[in-house]
Amino acid sequence: MLSNNIKNNFSLAWPLAINAVLMQSMLMIDTLLVAPLGEHALAAMGIATTIMAFMLGIQHALSNGTQLILSRAQGSGQQPAICIAFWAGLGINLAAALLFWCTISVFGQQLVALVSDNPDLQLQAHAYLATIKYILIAASITQVLSAFFNARGNTRIPLKGFVLELPVNVIISYGLINGLGVIPALGLQGAAWGSLVAIGFRLLFLAHMLYQSGNLGRNAPGARRIMPHVMRHLQEIAPIAANFIILSVGMTIYQLIYAQLSIYDYVAITLVFPWIRIGTQFITAWAQAAAITISQALGSGDTGQLGYFIRECTRAALLASLFIALAFYLLSQSMQLIYPAIEPATLTALASIAPLYIFLPIVRTYNTLCGHILRSIGESLQVLRIHFVTQWLISIPACAILVIGFEASIFWAFAMIPAEELLKALPLSRRLRRNASSLATGAAIPSVQTPTRRP
Structure with a gap:
């Protein structure tokens, strides 16, 4: 039940x-x-x-x-x-x-x-x-x-x-x-x-x-x-907009780096990206809904059950991510049916990155949920810092070095996206656990500005 x-x-x-x-x-x-x-x-x-x-x-x-x-x-x-x-x-x-x-x-x-x-x-x-x-x-x-x-x-x-x-x-x-x-x-x-x-x-x-x-x-x-x-x-909302900017521009830079691969590899990545965006829409919506519920609870001062609520939401989201991963596996087996006119070399490239985009929803789901919950409790700036460091200072430079410097295969080039998510998972998880403990004990979170009730 x-x-x-x-x-x-x-x-x-x-x-x-x-x-x-x-x-x-x-x-x-x-x-x-x-x-x-x-x-x-x-x-x-x-x-x-x-x-x-x-x-x-x-x-x-x-x-x-x-x-x-x-x-x-x-x-x-x-x-x-x-x-x-x-x-x-x-x-x-x-x-x-x-x-x-x-x-x-x-x-x-x-x-x-x-x-x-x-x-x-x-x-x-x-x-x-x-x-x-x-x-x-x-x-x-x-x-x-x-x-x-x-x-x-x-x-x-x-x-x-x-x-x-x-x-x-x-x-x-x-x-x-x-x-x-x-x-x-x-x-x-x-x-x-x-x-x-x-x-x-x-x-x-x-x-x-x-x-x-x-x-x-x-x-x-x-x-x-x-x-x-x-x-x-x-x-309060500026870090959320800044977060979107760095992630959006970062994804554009990824695509520019991938354009240095062979035409077949680049087409394979181009075909996969829309499916990844569509496949993660429910998880994003789930995280937004959780953020709304948590924000309402903070406004009302009723935070006693938020620690339990966050754990429940996380378990449900991770379960849903397994179904999305299964759907991506079925997608990987159906690429030739969906795109019958593509070249065999493109199909080979799609097959080589299939394990990566099948695994991606699991770790991205957790990070998405952590990010939205942390923003709802006033940790937007900290989430922005984590995204900036992991993407701009680590993952994008590593991807550029692999593709441009070492002419790595499509597998290692695309692997930088799930690797970036893995890098984010630990700091996001730590901040979420720390704040969830504060909420569970009824302690105030300094970064949250709630309306002052009139007597």
Whole structure:
């Protein structure tokens, strides 16, 4: 029998997981819709979405930090604390979105030129980027609205918003790309407008649900009242955004290093990466749900059972990781069926790294859970340091030396990713055990700032 803690965590996690998978599938759908326009259109969209994905990822990391603060405020039961956390988070996310929007507006051509030196691709990608950049503004609001509902335990509401957005995007994008009745065919620009209109629908839905949820909007604090809280809010969530940046840029550097391998080895790694991302979505959602529960408990001051809850969550996550590893094993045995046209040399490369990506979910699951739990109890800066040291000072240099210096095989090159996870496991585990013991004994954690209850 599953305990109530695990059942509650699962009820929070499954909408988060489905939402993440749908977000991954959105790019695939856009690719299918644009594919008939030819390789140049696909490449231009790929360049623009690479730039956008990096900026949206930073905004998402900021909103995840806001989600933890909102969860603590929710646990405290204090409406003013919830209100201040929401508006502070929204202000920070909007400021980041405006900064990125201005960056694209001013330096868009230079950013595209960094990715491609083809004039035709640069022209199409910049035109696409000029429209799609407005998504940054809408996304900054939808992300904080989603964080608000997730922090309250209503993870199904953001999922419903995305389920609404998906068909709207497909229908409008298809009509605008190919033309429909009196609507002229806009080609690649049609895909950009379709995405923009679709996220607008999701924004309206979430705003409507926020209005129905209570008096948050009517209790919006004034600028003078909220400004002292913004810097404290930013100070707590900035390490989470920095963590995303170093991991994202680090993965890009890995890919640049892998590009020095043979074409067959590089294609093999390129084929595996999307499956790894999709396969770990539930674990990430599980970890986010655990962080929400822990943050709410910290806000309420009810921390007596958190040590037991963390142990239960860890056992359940590691069990789930075994099923993911099994799924990756089945994937390794089905590569020729999934990709019948690939060369035998690529299949050989895939077979050589199969033990590594089959093992990867087990250790990555533990690290993901540790990282999210530690952030929820105010250890974001420490998690950032661990990621920076293990990736940037050890794993990436070792990978570069092996591939560029010693011309190592694909096995040893790809092995640096699970090796990095193994290096992280020990320090993350130590910090988690230390803090879990403090929570179990009821000791306060200095790095956590919880709302002060009024007498």
